[in-house]
Amino acid sequence: MQDEQAMVFVVDDDESVRESLESLIRSAGLRVAAFSSAREFLASPRDDVTSCLVLDLRLPGQNGLDLQKRMTELSIQIPIVFITGHGDIPTSVRAIKAGAVEFLTKPFRDQDLLDAIHQAIERHETVRQHQAEMAEMLHKYELLTPREREVMELVVSGLLNKQVAAELSVSNVTVKVHRRQVMQKMGAGSLAELVKMSEKLRTSPTRSL
């Protein structure tokens, strides 16, 4: 499965805990990289693979919640599994609200941690798939000519070819040609698919129609 290349990052300042987590996660057949501080983790180069982060809440300097916030700012979308020595409810609520997958209190059952890790990895997989689809779609969109983009916009807004032609002051035939080009370039099988794509592109943060 995806787990074979999946990467688990561990950030915990306690050497004993860090080493034990490394061994435990390795024993489940996952790759591990451990760090003793938030800064060390952020500074290390990360491969672009499916991954998750097992993060201690109490860290010297930047604590777990700070790192979570910083990662959001840097749009690092690696899902987080929090671990803590003393789990108080307000903190765990904050962490979960900010997108953490799970909040475990030390000592925890190994199965609980591994379940949370798998869940986090799955989540990252979904995110990455979505991102890849998005990137591909954007790439296709980039290939359209300005006139084709105009035609696409009007077509998905529900206008008939005749109306589009009138709007752009071109002939009906020209619109039909452009429309076929758009469908082909975007890889859309039907008008409904094209509408869906334009919708997704509209919500994309990097590009607006």
Add this chain to the structure above:
Amino acid sequence: MLKKSSQSYRFWQSTALLLSGGAALGLLSFICFRLHVNSTTVGLLFLIVVVLVSLRASLLSAALVAIIAYFCLDYFFTAPLFTLGMNQALDYVAPIAYLLIAVVITRLMQRVRKFQEDQKRAEETLRKSQAELAHVRRVMTMGELAASIAHEINQPLSAIVNNGSACLRWLAGDAPNLLEVQEAARRIVRDGNRAAEVITRIRGFLRKTDTEKSRLDINQTIREIVTVIEREAVESGIEVRMDLAPDIPQVLGDRVQLQQVVLNLLMNGVEAMAPITERPRELLISTRKHETDRVLVTVRDSGMGIDLESLEKLFDAFYTTKPNGMGMGLAISRSIVEDHGGELWAVTNAGSGATFQFTLSQQR
């Protein structure tokens, strides 16, 4: 009661001042009359008497002295002699001046006295709250210490659990990875030792810094700590009584630790009486001489009492009957008392409630 006695003291003081003021005026009149001192000088001398009396006496006494002074002056010194009447300027000026002085000075002194009292009371309150704060801080330090111990031990403990789980996983399956198993087992031993070290360190720390034994008056020690819980007890509708025997020997002990024990027993009593409504809530703390050279301290409440089953486990660590209790109070209290060479035990009362008792000795 205190207020009443100070009021009667003020009354007698004023009366005495009135009488001695009158006597002084009489004496002065006699002497000045014999020496033929002129009326203005006598008026001034009388003024001094009025001022002196006003400094300490009540308004009424001061006014009476002022009137007496005026009559003496008018009768013996202003012409026509041996008559009372408004004949001269001095006859008008003197009474007004005397009365005015009496009123102004007594009022002023009243203000000054009130100000001094307020200040004294404020100082008292400040001292009291500082003492309370010091106690609270000590209790807090205990709590923080417990939290820090919990964290220090939890880290190696959770590492051991993880390593143990990892061991089992590496051993499972057809081809166990013995190298990994060995490493994990080695870490288990290391982290177990680390946890033990933490405990050793804390023991040493507690022994070194926390006990400072000296000879102390246990009654005084108890009185100090009772003031700390008094307000809370009153608010909970509890009557705290002290029955401290005066003829008991001094004991050797750590004041703060013994106060922690007493505070703990008192607070337990307060909490045990919270649900009681059908009988008076009473908390009695008493001291008695015990055997030849020992002291027995007793804390008795009229609360819910203790059932037989709880009585056995009462002093075990982490045993608690309270919803939010840690179960450490009595365990710590017993170890403190035993460290002082004494014993701590509990009995249920014949009527209602429970009694906790501990002994202390003159030497370890």
